[in-house]
Amino acid sequence: MKVGILGGGQLGRMLLQAAANYDLITYVLEKDPNCPAAHLCHHFSVGDILDYDTVYQFGKHLDALTIEIEAVNVDALTQLEKEGVKIYPTPAAIRTIKNKITQKQFYADNEIPTSNFVITHSADAIQGHLGLLPAVHKLAEGGYDGKGVQVIEDEKSISLGFNAPAVLEEKVKIIKELALIVGMNAKGETVIFPPAEMIFDQVYNLLDYQLSPAKIEEKQLWKAEAIARKVVQSLKSPGLFAIELFVDQNGEILVNETAPRVHNSGHHTIEANYCSQYDMLLRIILDYPLGSPAPILPSAIVNLIGAEGFSGDVVYEALDEVLKMENVFVHLYGKTTTKPGRKMGHVTIMSNDYQDLTHKANKIKHTLKVISK
Ligand SMILES: Nc1ncnc2c1ncn2[C@@H]1O[C@H](COP(=O)(O)OP(=O)(O)OP(=O)(O)O)[C@@H](O)[C@H]1O
Numbered sequence: 001m002k003v004g005i006l007g008g009g010q011l012g013r014m015l016l017q018a019a020a021n022y023d024l025i026t027y028v029l030e031k032d033p034n035c036p037a038a039h040l041c042h043h044f045s046v047g048d049i050l051d052y053d054t055v056y057q058f059g060k061h062l063d064a065l066t067i068e069i070e071a072v073n074v075d076a077l078t079q080l081e082k083e084g085v086k087i088y089p090t091p092a093a094i095r096t097i098k099n100k101i102t103q104k105q106f107y108a109d110n111e112i113p114t115s116n117f118v119i120t121h122s123a124d125a126i127q128g129h130l131g132l133l134p135a136v137h138k139l140a141e142g143g144y145d146g147k148g149v150q151v152i153e154d155e156k157s158i159s160l161g162f163n164a165p166a167v168l169e170e171k172v173k174i175i176k177e178l179a180l181i182v183g184m185n186a187k188g189e190t191v192i193f194p195p196a197e198m199i200f201d202q203v204y205n206l207l208d209y210q211l212s213p214a215k216i217e218e219k220q221l222w223k224a225e226a227i228a229r230k231v232v233q234s235l236k237s238p239g240l241f242a243i244e245l246f247v248d249q250n251g252e253i254l255v256n257e258t259a260p261r262v263h264n265s266g267h268h269t270i271e272a273n274y275c276s277q278y279d280m281l282l283r284i285i286l287d288y289p290l291g292s293p294a295p296i297l298p299s300a301i302v303n304l305i306g307a308e309g310f311s312g313d314v315v316y317e318a319l320d321e322v323l324k325m326e327n328v329f330v331h332l333y334g335k336t337t338t339k340p341g342r343k344m345g346h347v348t349i350m351s352n353d354y355q356d357l358t359h360k361a362n363k364i365k366h367t368l369k370v371i372s373k
């Protein structure tokens, strides 16, 4: 079976690592010939995943296609689907999700709980919705890693908003952020991974590390699972999805956003769960039985992010210290140059004891630094 991936970043790389266990031929399309996935596939094509002809030509000889980023040419995928190429997820599901306006409308249409919102086309338009403030303004398309997300606290900060199609949504009083990964096969059978919980840096408001399974009440777990399943069943698409959720101060669970692909909140499943998110997606594509998402041990993820003030050829400071730690797994994404904020790798920690996870996560964050020569 010939399987293609649109995008050659670290998610594609880890998907290829799992694909090496199965009998398939892999193809990757990506602009950058030195991307993380370039050297792990059978066939690499240099090209723009947003260009209709490039995506169509790449896909037309393949049996199946998947994505590792949603900014792809959906029209080309729609045509390929018509011609019999299996696309995971369906082009229709990608189209709904890749635009934050249609994504929010999809939640509203399917009675999936999400924060109240309106659609705007300029910053000035926020003036007409003062009752929604404090709010969060989100670009409909083109945002990534938090860029394209702007908090509008009050009337004075309206000018910070976007002058392009966007969603203005109520700012939720968040107690916890969770991510749930759901897989669905062509028969409509679903499988759900235990939720991951994001632990934020109070000072910088950055994702500090992640714990899984999240520490939440059983009732909240059931609610979160029911909502995440409903998102995927309403999308009516086979594939693998990550649903980001907020638990608010009243204990209500709201959907923040959905990613129609393998997700950074599921890196730990490589070592810490019986079947990883990558293996699960491949089983869905190959029409194999779904795997077990159960955890082998609780785990934490520390992301290795390019440090402030360093750009150029990467150096991983104190890598040896981390490699000596027990039940700790280092993943470097093969990016040769670093810059501030760039995702360069991650470390997974496994332990039966949550205190041990937190302790080791903090130790790794303070020892291992991504700097340059
Ligand atoms: N309605 C909201 N109320 C409160 N906080 C929010 C809201 N929407 C987003 N945030 C905060 O901003 C973060 C980023 O928002 P979101 O996930 O929508 O953007 P993104 O561009 O996809 O970012 P990322 O790539 O980091 O997931 C959320 O994880 C959350 O902490």
Ligand SMILES: [Mg+2]
Residues within 6 Å of the ligand: 244, 257
């Ligand atoms: Mg997000």
